[in-house]
Structure formats: C-alpha cells, structure tokens
Amino acid sequence: MNLPEAKAQFIQTWGSLGAQWGINRTMAQIHALLLIMPDPLSADDIMEQLNISRGNTNMNVRELINWGLVERILIPGERKEYFVAEKDIWKVATYIARERKKRELDPIMKVLQQLQQAEGDPKDKEMKAFKDSISNITKFAQQTDKTISAFIKSEESWFYSSLLKLIK
Amino acid sequence: MNLPEAKAQFIQTWGSLGAQWGINRTMAQIHALLLIMPDPLSADDIMEQLNISRGNTNMNVRELINWGLVERILIPGERKEYFVAEKDIWKVATYIARERKKRELDPIMKVLQQLQQAEGDPKDKEMKAFKDSISNITKFAQQTDKTISAFIKSEESWFYSSLLKLIK
DNA sequence: TTGAACTTTCAAAAGATATTGAAACATTTT
C-alpha cells in the first residue's frame, strides 16, 4: 500500500467511525485529513482532496472548530484561511469527551432528576419498578459523570491506571 | 408529573440518546420500555405502548436480543412470546460496551495495523507525518482496548463499587 | 392435515439528514 491509498483508507475509516457515533461523516473525514497532514490546509485544499462542495466544507470545518479539534490559521501575506488539527490524540479524545458530555450526559441527568419526582401510588408495582429503574440509572449516570469529568480534566495519561482501579 | 407522563418522557429521552449513538431510535425506545416494566411484555404490548408496527417491533426486539439486552421469555400455557430487559444497569453498560467494541474498535484496530505497513519515501514530510499519526492513534487505540476489555470483564455491580467508595 | 395463532420478511413509502451550488456578504487590493 502506498501513501495516497493509505491516506484514503484512513480518511474513509475515520469517516465511518464518526458516522456510527452520530458525528457527520464529512466532519470526521475532514478531521482525518487534517490529522494526518503536517501543514495547514485551505478550504480549497480540503474541497479538492475530499471532493466535496465549498458549503459542506465550510459548515463542517466550523463545527470542528466549535469542538476545539481544529484551529483557524492565518499565514502572513496570504488572504486565505488555513486550518490545522490538534495532533495530540489524547487531547483530541478529551475534547470529544467534553463535547459529548455537554450534549448528551448533562441533558439526560437533568431529565433523570425530574423523573425522580414522578408522583403516584407507592404501592403500585409499576410505580415501584419505575422509581427503582430511574434511581439505578441516575446513580450510574452520576458515576459516569464523575469519571468523564476526571478524564476531561486530565492532562496526562494517568487516567487509564486510575480508571482501571475504579473498575477493579 | 404522573407515572404515564414520566414513562413517556423516559422512553423518548432514552430514544434520542440512542439515536445520537448510532442506535436506532425505536430499538432504544423498546429497550427503555422494557427497562422500566417489571413484567415481561409481548410484541403486541410493545406495539400498543409505543405505537409502532409489528415489523418494526419484531426487527428491533431481535436486535436487542442480539445485543444481549433483552431476553425472550416463554410463559407456560401461552402461545405468545414475551420479552424482558436486563435490569442491572451495570450489566447493560458492559453488554453495550462489548457490542460496540466488537463493531467499532476491533475493525479500526485491524485497519490501523494495515496502515502502519504503508510504503513510501521515509524522507518525505507527508509520509513521516502520516506514520507518526497512525502510530499515535494505534497506541491510543490499544490503551482504550485494554480499558474497555477490563470493563467488559468486570462482573462487579456498580452498586458495590459505589458502596465501597462511600465507606472509604 | 388443517386452521388458528403468532412471527418474520421485505418492497414500497415516509422521514430524517447531508450536500450542493449559486447568491449574498465581507474583506483586501489596486
């Protein structure tokens, strides 16, 4: 396998991985491309390499910037904007964790708080089962929240050893 | 909020959470419904409670069974099949982790192995950057793989581990 | 073996999501 083939395969693999995670395929592909390129790319470079439209490129690059995964770079003497990706994969993982926690875990925890207030006959079997489920899920969510928060704050890879300890 | 309202909201929240994770909304909703119901439900019960078609119900219940999250129950003297969900949320999490690892992490690790073999001029800047990226991502993936494997193998209920922390 | 009860399949339809590309907008150079 030569470099262009390998690049193409990496981009497409990263893309379908993203898709399975509710991240738009193109966004993941642009990220993959920027991850493996040593120098900043312009919007035109990205369009050309991935065969996608200008609008699509613009939209997804902006989203990558929102996530903190990509940075806008201005090269002195050039009109164009260039883009680079954060290359430290550890940081990449913490940024993604931060965004997903914000978008997913935090809202679900809010809902769980509300659901615990549900009123009804405490002798009712369904009611008991419901309260029980919600309370168990809430406890699990809180623990997950703590673990992810620790991960997000972590600057080093001590995380793995401490997570292993938590589980064991 | 009364019980039916709370149930409905839990089901819809769990459903959109699933959707964000590449799990079909209906599959997640059926799972939510079975999670909070103390007794087994039949396909007709599920159809009625979620207002979905028979085909949809069948397809997604089958998938939940594949994931190990739901079990088929036969009640003596009844022709119908009934379904129950695994209620221990820790087990649920490990089952989901197992499936996702199998479907996502394992394949990406295979690809990464291949990409490390990519041939090209080792003096080429792009080549160097590519090899570097792939090698970093591979290391990260291997660490993640170990962590998830430990999690999957852990039989311990979260309840005890959080209890331990309270005591310490 | 038949028919009733139940389950599964799958092609068509609906629904959700992503992409394009041309027009509007913004900025810099001449």
Add this chain to the structure above:
DNA sequence: AAAATGTTTCAATATCTTTTGAAAGTTCAA
C-alpha cells in the same frame, strides 16, 4: 470605489435510514 479574492448562507436536491403493513412462513393443538 471598483475589482478581486475569499467566506458564509440557505433553499433545493440528493442520499441514506427507518417504518409500515401485507404476505409468507412457522408452530402447534385438535
């Protein structure tokens, strides 16, 4: 201030995913 260069927006379009429901398949009691 006009032209050139570059960026953003968004309605229309294309694509991908899910759902439906009727028909086919299966199982089992009589």
